[in-house]
Amino acid sequence: MYKERTLRQAVLNASKSFKIVLITGMRQVGKTTFLKHIDQDDRQYVTLDNPKDLLLAKDETELFLQTYKPPIFIDEIQYAPEVFKYIKMHVDRSQKKGGIWMTGSQQYSLMKGVTESLAGRIAIINLFGFSIYERENKGELQKPFIPWVSPRPLLKRKDLSETYKIIWKGSFPEIADSSENNWSLFYSSYVKSYIERDVKQITKVENELSFMKFLSVVAARTGQELNISDIAKDVEVSPNTIKGWISILETSGIIYLLKPYFKNITKRFVKRPKLYFLDTGLCAYLSSWNTWKNLESGAMSGNFFETFVISEIIKSYHHNGQFPLLYYYRDSNQNEIDLLIEANDKFHPIEIKKTANPTKNDIKSFEILSSIENVGYGSLICFTDKARPLTKNVNAISIWDI
Numbered sequence: 298m299y300k301e302r303t304l305r306q307a308v309l310n311a312s313k314s315f316k317i318v319l320i321t322g323m324r325q326v327g328k329t330t331f332l333k334h335i336d337q338d339d340r341q342y343v344t345l346d347n348p349k350d351l352l353l354a355k356d357e358t359e360l361f362l363q364t365y366k367p368p369i370f371i372d373e374i375q376y377a378p379e380v381f382k383y384i385k386m387h388v389d390r391s392q393k394k395g396g397i398w399m400t401g402s403q404q405y406s407l408m409k410g411v412t413e414s415l416a417g418r419i420a421i422i423n424l425f426g427f428s429i430y431e432r433e434n435k436g437e438l439q440k441p442f443i444p445w446v447s448p449r450p451l452l453k454r455k456d457l458s459e460t461y462k463i464i465w466k467g468s469f470p471e472i473a474d475s476s477e478n479n480w481s482l483f484y485s486s487y488v489k490s491y492i493e494r495d496v497k498q499i500t501k502v503e504n505e506l507s508f509m510k511f512l513s514v515v516a517a518r519t520g521q522e523l524n525i526s527d528i529a530k531d532v533e534v535s536p537n538t539i540k541g542w543i544s545i546l547e548t549s550g551i552i553y554l555l556k557p558y559f560k561n562i563t564k565r566f567v568k569r570p571k572l573y574f575l576d577t578g579l580c581a582y583l584s585s586w587n588t589w590k591n592l593e594s595g596a597m598s599g600n601f602f603e604t605f606v607i608s609e610i611i612k613s614y615h616h617n618g619q620f621p622l623l624y625y626y627r628d629s630n631q632n633e634i635d636l637l638i639e640a641n642d643k644f645h646p647i648e649i650k651k652t653a654n655p656t657k658n659d660i661k662s663f664e665i666l667s668s669i670e671n672v673g674y675g676s677l678i679c680f681t682d683k684a685r686p687l688t689k690n691v692n693a694i695s696i697w698d699i
Contacts (some may be wrong), residue, residue, distance in 0.1 A: 303436040304424055305335050307618025311420035312395025316388040319411065322424040323550040325487060327470045328400040329372050331424060341365050341400065351376055358383045367396030374399040381414035388418055398446035402495065426468025426576055426614040429697065440699045441666035442613040443638060444645045448684040454697045457680055458593065464605045465589035467578015484582035495549055507534055511542055515582035520600035522569045523554065523598040550575060553611060558637050559625035571625050573607045580604065603635060603649045606678050606696060631668045632665045643673030653680040655693035663691060
């Protein structure tokens with residue numbers, strides 16, 4: 298059964314303002330199914346996974362666009378970047394909005410072609426795996442998360458075990474509602490496809506085993522500061538190789554790098570970011586947490602909960618067609634705040650803890666924000682059974698309340 302995606306309205310709105318709409322994201326997050334479901338114009342559909350159509354697009358681009366006329370939906374556009382300059386000429390001759398929809402999984406080469414040829418003509422929107430709202434068929438209710446004074450629970454709370462089952466399974470539509478028995482097969486196939494179809498097209502990976510080791514080493518560091526040198530030692534390759542591979546993971550949507558907060562904006566780009574996987578199921582597979590029970594009780598359970606919360610907050614913005622301004626805070630005294638959300642000219646502090654009994658002591662680090670102007674309301678996201686105030690400016694909420 299199809300689950301309504303939060304992104305639906307953002308795409309329909311973008312189609313009224315832009316001539317082209319591009320949906321990007323990891324493989325298997327449901328981009329094609331989503332666009333086919335919300336299509337209101339009976340578009341012609343063509344996928345460049347089809348060798349015949351791919352050859353036509355590459356070698357006879359004008360004929361390709363005469364064969365498939367707008368309104369059109371071009372799937373897997375990254376395989377034929379040659380099409381972009383012809384699409385530009387076509388849309389420049391027309392005033393029609395939303396005539397061309399496209400999807401692309403491999404953002405590395407894709408975005409280069411888009412920025413060079415289609416700037417100002419295209420809306421680029423990211424789709425991720427299912428959010429917790431979309432899982433419950435309440436995708437239309439999800440809004441960008443900002444801490445609020447009076448939480449309005451819209452989802453049924455799930456207990457610790459139920460939550461870790463969801464964290465372990467991951468958010469890909471194909472696996473989210475399927476049997477746990479398919480978990481290992483799905484992710485092993487996903488990783489194999491990712492390396493063979495995406496990574497090898499982006500860059501030459503001479504040793505697949507080293508790259509697989511790299512994926513496992515990085516997955517074991519989700520929720521931690523990115524340390525290139527340590528990863529290079531563990532994988533036994535050069536730091537420059539690791540930098541290149543990290544860039545591949547970030548660009549293709551596998552990981553998210555959360556930058557540190559500094560008043561001096563330039564410092565945010567030279568200090569170490571924190572690394573988060575954007576799908577916790579893939580992260581669990583790569584780091585060999587083979588059952589949800591082991592993950593729940595294991596040494597990385599807190600890291601996975603933090604990763605899950607961060608990814609859900611990111612989805613809440615992108616699935617509404619918005620780009621979040623997110624940071625973490627750490628000072629020279631090692632005081633740390635897991636997340637700062639910059640919104641409406643305020644910085645909202647977020648602490649993330651695997652606890653069912655939140656106290657004021659859990660947010661003591663918020664006191665260091667006195668040096669930051671415009672501090673907004675904050676939240677402690679945990680496993681509390683109900684939302685409760687911790688101070689006049691901070692409340693404790695469940696993950697299912699975000």
